[in-house]
Amino acid sequence: MPGVTLTDHLFSVPLDHDRPDGEHIEIYAREVVAIGRERERLPWLLFLQGGPGMRSPRPVGRDSWLDRALDDYRVLLLDQRGTGRSSPVTRQTLPARGEPAAQADYLSHFRADSIVRDAELIRRELAGEPWSVLGQSFGGMCTVTYLSFAPEGLREAMITGGLPGLRVTADEVYRATYPRVHRKNTAYYRRYPQDAALVRRIAAHLIERPEPLPDGSLLTVEAFQSLGMMLGTSDGADVLHYLLEDTWAGAELSDSFLARAAAFLSYAQLPLNPLMHELTYAQRGTGATNWAAQRVRGEFPQFDARTALAGDDPVLFTGEMTYPCHFDQPCLAPLRGPAEVLFAREDWPDLYDPQRLAANDVPVAAAVYLDDMYVDATYSLQTAETIGGLRLWATNEYEHDGLRVSSGRVLDHLLRLLHGQI
Incomplete structure (x- = not known):
């Protein structure tokens, strides 16, 4: 080369x-x-x-x-x-x-x-x-x-x-992570205030009718919120904004948006990540991780899109977290069984x-x-x-x-x- x-x-x-x-x-x-x-x-x-x-x-x-x-x-x-x-x-x-x-x-x-x-x-x-x-x-x-x-x-x-x-547990990691992700959302909507209404409209649509993606999985509102993963990179806010530019084709979500969203959300090229991510924080004495990101999310109701839509709050994107809904993707569905076993395991060695x-x-x-x-x-x-x-x-x-x-x-x-x- x-x-x-x-x-x-x-x-x-x-x-x-x-x-x-x-x-x-x-x-x-x-x-x-x-x-x-x-x-x-x-x-x-x-x-x-x-x-x-x-x-x-x-x-x-x-x-x-x-x-x-x-x-x-x-x-x-x-x-x-x-x-x-x-x-x-x-x-x-x-x-x-x-x-x-x-x-x-x-x-x-x-x-x-x-x-x-x-x-x-x-x-x-x-x-x-x-x-x-x-x-x-x-x-x-x-x-x-x-x-x-x-x-x-x-x-x-x-x-x-x-x-x-x-010696930080997975629960402690995510309790610290959600507020940081919230701050990134705030910065995003400050940079692109016009996107707040757009994201609310998309979220409301997906709550009523999840959309099929090209890989056969469904774009649920929780999966849509996972696009916030990109907000932690240098150009992530801009990439997300441009992704949302041509979201609608009349009253339907456009094929272009769905195809590009699928490319960002798919784990087909890194299926090991959702299996191993929260195990990065599993060590002797920390106990089972037990879907830590999903459990801890319940402590931060502001990330519930339905709650946000019931009021005037912006719909928040999430970040680098593993959720059960990710295993609905065809590339991950066969791996849900071992994921359940891994996330229930308690006897991890120290890292x-x-x-x-x-x-x-x-x-x-x-x-x-x-x-x-x-x-x-x-x-x-x-x-x-x-x-x-x-x-x-x-x-x-x-x-x-x-x-x-x-x-x-x-x-x-x-x-x-x-x-x-x-």
Whole structure:
């Protein structure tokens, strides 16, 4: 590709790292190096993608943050287990594991602790020495897990929008999330006040008559509210506004709107996400997550569209939450059974080791986005104080996708923090 050489790598790793002689799965990673530097002994930079359940970026050259990274590193873009080309989890593959309980047992090995152990096997095979890691969002949470349980594999670590609360439950996460999403709604309607009446009209229509989407699922009012997921990105409010521009064809919702809404709402390309998202907060002693986002939503009646329509309040969009209605999508319907089992499970292992993090001696730099809709900045700042030697950059200059949209500036800032230049 222009400016880069790409190399595919495939690795066989244990499904359960505590049973190395048991079943193995395949992990895919793509090596990226600048043209002309293929034979240089460059340090490795492992990129851990956000999610959970998203495949690694597919580069089209020296684009986005990758352009800055390739000045200093040989980059490895990892498809975390279950995503992309790494033994993917889908409605086609998971039922082959057997009954829902067996499927849930299989999925229990797809959290951050297993991803880190995959990375360590790959590092020893590919690099042979400690490497650098860059974790975005969920990838940042994986990086904190890495620092907790395998810091000997790390030369340095950078985290963007992904410092987790170390002992925070799923319920606590969502109790902090709904008010932040409310603030993003307020900012959206302030920017596009004409959309308030439009959204109320759409919501009223969908309460009376949910509309079929191209994938066969129904656009209910709750599903429509899930479009607020995009409000946490740098251009999300504008994208949502333009999505709503041609909503109506007379008294009917237009085919154009329904098709574009379906593309935003579908989990067909990341079916692992709704299965694993709230399990990101499940650890020893926290109990079952038990559809935490849905339960906690009841504590915030302002997100009930019917209540809003009964008065003069705006209909609020929701955010990055997993709801039972998402499993009405054809791509997720066969996975509802294992989801129920997973969300009822109580005996989860820890993902972080606070004592080990306090004694950390790996150089760490982290960007905390103060207006982040997806990751609570208060919990992130608390965690930043507990990780030994962490250098913090707290900013409201960017939204959660700052790494992607900043043309390398966020990564450059973190590198300069690590190297003592700022």
